Amino acid sequence: MALCLALLDTDSKKEYNKLGKEKKKQVQKKLYEALYSIIAYTDLEQHVEPNQAIGQVLAKAIKGHTISLTRKDRIRVGKLAESLRKVVTGAIQAESEAAQAGPQATSEASALSLYARLGGYAAIAKVTDTLRTKLFTDPQIGAYWKGQSNDSRQRGRELVIDFLCRILGGPDIYTGRDMKTAHEGLGISNDNWDAFMEHMQETLTELQVPSEVLEGILKVIASLKEQIVERQ
Numbered sequence: 001m002a003l004c005l006a007l008l009d010t011d012s013k014k015e016y017n018k019l020g021k022e023k024k025k026q027v028q029k030k031l032y033e034a035l036y037s038i039i040a041y042t043d044l045e046q047h048v049e050p051n052q053a054i055g056q057v058l059a060k061a062i063k064g065h066t067i068s069l070t071r072k073d074r075i076r077v078g079k080l081a082e083s084l085r086k087v088v089t090g091a092i093q094a095e096s097e098a099a100q101a102g103p104q105a106t107s108e109a110s111a112l113s114l115y116a117r118l119g120g121y122a123a124i125a126k127v128t129d130t131l132r133t134k135l136f137t138d139p140q141i142g143a144y145w146k147g148q149s150n151d152s153r154q155r156g157r158e159l160v161i162d163f164l165c166r167i168l169g170g171p172d173i174y175t176g177r178d179m180k181t182a183h184e185g186l187g188i189s190n191d192n193w194d195a196f197m198e199h200m201q202e203t204l205t206e207l208q209v210p211s212e213v214l215e216g217i218l219k220v221i222a223s224l225k226e227q228i229v230e231r232q
């Protein structure tokens with residue numbers, strides 16, 4: 001736990017200390033997820049000496065001191081630090097609202113995000129990789145991703161992972177375009193959309209995602225349809 005709290009700045013730590021026991025546990029879980037997502041997308045792990053708390057290393061990295069991060073990583077770590085603060089302030093708000101609204105609201109407020117129930121950043125990366133393999137080889141819609149350089153593919157992968165983290169209630173580290181801008185002019189049809197959703201469903205089923213989490217994820221993605229589909 002101390003490891004995660006090392007990620008917070010002094011003000012956030014003070015706020016954290018005001019939380020109730022249950023809320024503290026939830027915040028810690030969120031912080032762990034955030035921590036592992038930083039490790040997954042930077043090479044920070046390589047900088048950690050044996051027995052050194054990763055949290056300390058990251059806390060310094062966030063301030064931009066000891067570790068030389070690439071500019072891109074620094075932006076992402078900065079955004080993440082911001083979202084960590086929001087985790088704490090959000091928890092305080094939810095707690096006081098729940099206290100006003102009574103016992104049922106308390107259990108609602110404590111429900112874990114789809115991001116957490118799916119298994120965090122690593123699980124989203126796995127979903128993205130499995131899904132993209134299916135999409136790229138699909139006879140109907142594979143052509144949309146033809147002709148991309150390795151670097152564009154890599155960037156596309158990161159953007160999709162980060163976007164899924166955002167919409168499933170995980171750390172908000174997405175730096176890409178909104179869905180309408182990113183897809184406008186591609187001429188994506190209803191049938192294309194159905195093919196995409198089938199691959200998503202198959203991916204989640206193959207990865208043995210529990211059905212209520214699977215349904216929740218499909219619902220969130222379905223809500224983007226209007227922004228992405230342009231023709232019958």
Ligand code: HEM
Nearest residue numbers: 141144145159160163176177182188192193196221224228
């Ligand atoms: C039939 C469905 C879809 C097709 C054919 C499709 C195709 C594409 C293509 C070709 C690009 C690259 C655009 C460019 O760089 O010019 C793109 C970008 C992207 N797509 Fe999709 N997409 C589909 C659905 C979705 C859905 C449902 C999501 C979200 C869950 C999504 C998330 C993204 C993201 C995050 C980007 C990157 C945005 C950026 O570059 O800033 N796409 N998509």
